Amino acid sequence: MEIKLTEDNYENLENFAQLLKKEPSEMINEALQSYFEYQHKKLVEKNLEDDNSMTNLDYDEFWDGVDL
Numbered sequence: 001m002e003i004k005l006t007e008d009n010y011e012n013l014e015n016f017a018q019l020l021k022k023e024p025s026e027m028i029n030e031a032l033q034s035y036f037e038y039q040h041k042k043l044v045e046k047n048l049e050d051d052n053s054m055t056n057l058d059y060d061e062f063w064d065g066v067d068l
Contacts, residue, residue, distance in 0.1 A: 013028070
């Protein structure tokens with residue numbers, strides 16, 4: 001796998017690595033973890049919305065034809 005960084009991201013990575021006294025690879029892994037958690041949350045929310053839209057009936061539609 002080859003990963004290419006923009007010049008700005010590379011410079012920021014080097015600068016923050018020195019400021020935070022962390023290895024760049026550790027910072028990249030932390031950033032990716034945050035990104036994946038964010039994307040997972042978005043997917044879960046989208047799936048929930050999609051499920052709700054498929055079952056979004058109002059009261060009359062839900063009970064139409066039901067004799068109690």
